[in-house]
Amino acid sequence: MTTDGDDLEKRLVGLLQETGQDNVLHQPLAELWQTHQDLVYRLERITRISDAYQSLAKEREMSLVSRVDKQLRQLEKIVRISDRYQHMMHDLNIALQEAASHDVLTGLPNRRLLTDRLREASERYRRYGRPFSLAMIDIDHFKSVNDRFGHETGDNVIIEVARVLDAEVREEDTCGRWGGEEFLLLLPETEAPAAGLLGERLRQAIERLTIRHKDESIHITASIGIAAHGDASSYSETINHADNALLQAKRAGRNQCVTTASAQAIPF
Numbered sequence: 001m002t003t004d005g006d007d008l009e010k011r012l013v014g015l016l017q018e019t020g021q022d023n024v025l026h027q028p029l030a031e032l033w034q035t036h037q038d039l040v041y042r043l044e045r046i047t048r049i050s051d052a053y054q055s056l057a058k059e060r061e062m063s064l065v066s067r068v069d070k071q072l073r074q075l076e077k078i079v080r081i082s083d084r085y086q087h088m089m090h091d092l093n094i095a096l097q098e099a100a101s102h103d104v105l106t107g108l109p110n111r112r113l114l115t116d117r118l119r120e121a122s123e124r125y126r127r128y129g130r131p132f133s134l135a136m137i138d139i140d141h142f143k144s145v146n147d148r149f150g151h152e153t154g155d156n157v158i159i160e161v162a163r164v165l166d167a168e169v170r171e172e173d174t175c176g177r178w179g180g181e182e183f184l185l186l187l188p189e190t191e192a193p194a195a196g197l198l199g200e201r202l203r204q205a206i207e208r209l210t211i212r213h214k215d216e217s218i219h220i221t222a223s224i225g226i227a228a229h230g231d232a233s234s235y236s237e238t239i240n241h242a243d244n245a246l247l248q249a250k251r252a253g254r255n256q257c258v259t260t261a262s263a264q265a266i267p268f
């Protein structure tokens with residue numbers, strides 16, 4: 001209510017007091033005053049309701065914004081977690097693939113990966129006539145290494161032989177652990193004579209190897225069987241041929257390299 005309004009109210013109250021009940025103006029003035037009071041009361045009520053409504057709406061608007069903000073933050077967090085999770089899954093996948101395809105002791109391709117590569121190589125041979133050879137390498141009298149120096153030293157011997165073989169072959173070749181103390185080399189684009197020369201080089205490298213056990217030096221030798229993949233043969237037949245050549249090398253006294261083509265021990 002304004003100051004003018006206040007004055008008018010005072011004057012009205014004054015007039016009501018001054019005019020007696022018997023005055024003809026008293027009754028209309030009293031009704032007018034009552035009507036005015038009612039109006040003021042209603043106006044104040046409406047104002048209060050409107051104020052309350054406005055602050056409620058503002059509060060709702062505020063909480064809506066903060067709720068959206070909160071949800072956005074949660075979403076960002078979920079995206080971050082999901083990114084991290086995906087990276088972890090990616091790394092885990094690589095680790096799993098590595099574990100499934102590589103030998104734990106030597107880190108070389110295992111039998112499964114070798115078999116995959118063999119299948120690919122024989123497919124390339126069938127389609128495009130690309131040659132390949134296999135070399136089966138077996139450490140001689142390895143049981144006696146284990147028996148004499150212990151299994152741990154036996155493991156070290158396998159690791160060292162793996163290192164030598166892997167270092168000697170080309171990038172395109174696959175040098176893997178076929179099982180136990182036996183290794184298989186897959187040599188793409190290699191015919192039997194070249195594979196025989198490589199086999200002999202590997203035999204000599206293994207012969208030169210020295211493995212330390214306490215104060216002792218361990219020397220070992222290996223026998224090697226080589227076979228070139230031929231027409232109308234499966235890769236498992238070629239493996240059998242390399243195995244037979246290896247058997248011949250063992251029978252001929254070990255520490256030698258035999259190729260199936262000649263089935264002759266290469267003299268050293």
Ligand SMILES: Nc1nc2c(ncn2[C@@H]2O[C@H](COP(=O)(O)OP(=O)(O)OP(=O)(O)O)[C@@H](O)[C@H]2O)c(=O)[nH]1
Pocket residue numbers: 105138139140141142143144146150151152153154155158179180181250254
């Ligand atoms: N330390 C160790 N020994 C192994 C591993 N895998 C296989 N061996 C052992 O290698 C030995 C192989 O023995 P054999 O098959 O008799 O062959 P070898 O003594 O090498 O005899 P030849 O092959 O005939 O010269 C066995 O005693 C196996 O227990 C391995 O991962 N670590």
